[in-house]
């Protein structure tokens with residue numbers, strides 16, 4: 197059984213996972229793991245200062261700029277251009293006119309039509325299983 201150690205970040209004592217043992221640096225809390233990872237990335241980058249240098253110019257040479265890529269993609273995929281134009285049009289129209297105000301589920305403004313009879317109802321309870329949704333409705337008196 198590995199000995200208890202102190203987490204360098206939150207200072208709490210922890211027992212390392214026996215499968216990890218001496219290699220475990222933190223208590224295992226998400227915040228501490230992220231801080232550990234951040235520091236180890238920082239150390240790695242300071243040991244390899246040139247690793248990410250010139251990455252973008254290299255990619256730019258191989259693939260072109262993002263704008264150029266988009267331009268080529270649009271030329272090759274007219275279907276995408278049409279779909280996107282329709283989407284943008286709909287999006288802009290939706291933004292222009294505000295949504296109609298939602299009816300509260302517990303108000304009596306919900307209309308239920310069964311066999312051509314319409315009554316005013318309110319939703320009393322909603323529950324579900326993994327397969328079904330159950331809605332209990334209450335009848336409202338006509339106002």
Ligand SMILES: [Zn+2]
Nearest residue numbers: 203206223228
């Ligand atoms: Zn910790």
